[in-house]
Amino acid sequence: MAAKRGEARSKRPQRISVSPRPVQEPRGEPPLSLERIVATAVELLDAQGVDGLTMRRLADRLGSGAMSLYWHVDNKEKVFDLALDSVLEYRGSPQVVEPQDWRGEVVHMLEDWRSSMLRHPWSASLLSRRALGPNILGRLELLSKTLSRAGVADADLNVAIWSLWNHVMGATITRGNFSLSDDDRVAAQQRLTTLSERYPTIERSRLLLDNDWDGAFRKGLDLLLDGLFPRQ
């Protein structure tokens, strides 16, 4: 397991940026940079979704030619990786939390993780296909460390982490996948009534119409954490 693909270095050596005068800019566009490319890619993904991100469109937004991007980035997949990881940065929990409150720390980080992904609906399904970037690894490291300090035995640590990971990923992917637009909502409604004879139980429980995603996430999370620490 672990991340895919090697670490083929991009052609761009190091970001030095000493020259105050950019090379060429017909209208006051700032020069290209990895940071600008990634930030704009996130904008584009937010606006148009995964299929909406094309190298040409990205370049247009940046006021540059399509091929200029390839100076800064190896290929389109790298753009995805960078955009994804940039969205998953974690600044840590506020200092309000006491150092002993491991449970608050875990819950805070996981809910922040989830809400970060929900703010960028393309991110969850991307994360399931791409390599693990530094920010995700950082979150896993923090999670690991916190649980370990809280007393989870090393033998149980991986199971605990993966179960929590699964919960976050599954919940976010599902949530992001369903109920995107109002049109979908209408279509779902009439489709459900059409199928109500074939799936009576999930119709009755209104499984697909239940809107309390946040509550379900939190309850499931508590369920897992309770299971990890029977006495608390």
Add this chain to the structure above:
Amino acid sequence: MAAKRGEARSKRPQRISVSPRPVQEPRGEPPLSLERIVATAVELLDAQGVDGLTMRRLADRLGSGAMSLYWHVDNKEKVFDLALDSVLEYRGSPQVVEPQDWRGEVVHMLEDWRSSMLRHPWSASLLSRRALGPNILGRLELLSKTLSRAGVADADLNVAIWSLWNHVMGATITRGNFSLSDDDRVAAQQRLTTLSERYPTIERSRLLLDNDWDGAFRKGLDLLLDGLFPRQ
């Protein structure tokens, strides 16, 4: 929430298949049919992955022209939907299980679900992006019914189902995403050692190298089920 996209009818009206003589076949290929198209799409996906499925390649394998597919199928997305759902069929648990063994039933279905997806590594990440087909809905219905009969209150039912769903989806996506080829494994190894200073805890627990996916899945599942039924 619920499935996306309307139900635009394909041009093909009903499968009648009375003519014993096919229209045209230079070499003994059987005639096109939705079933053959879907089965071949699954083969192609298994062999080449999601990006490996193109309409032209699919047609080649079927010994037909690319555009002939569009008589049977609206567009490529439908091919994905059909291939995905065909892989998720559930024939039910063997009758060995006693009717009262709800827990065995649930575990059996979920493990079958997971192993079906692992047999077709493209399926998990696809399921997270596509609509819910009849076979997935059937599984959810079965799950819902079983849990309800086992005594889960209606108020807790959706949380229970989504938590189990998250577990299956998260675990399968993660598993399918990591450690695909031996090359990746090697790359992961050296990458991990490179990063061992930055992520000491997950390095120590060998989180990304732990290979006991089946055990982790089963343990996490037990954890959830125990949480659902404190006394058992």
Add this chain to the structure above:
DNA sequence: GATTGACTCGTACGATGTACGGTTCAATCG
């Protein structure tokens, strides 16, 4: 014999990722 409709396919179009070979300009060096 004419008509219909199920089914197939070749051609064509617009879009995509990106290889390749320029061009431009700032910094460096003789």
Add this chain to the structure above:
DNA sequence: CGATTGAACCGTACATCGTACGAGTCAATC
């Protein structure tokens, strides 16, 4: 100072993709 270098950028070109369109081919029917 002029020549050289290398970072940054971009236009063109190509292979490949999904699929619109219209024309073909048969079997069954009228």
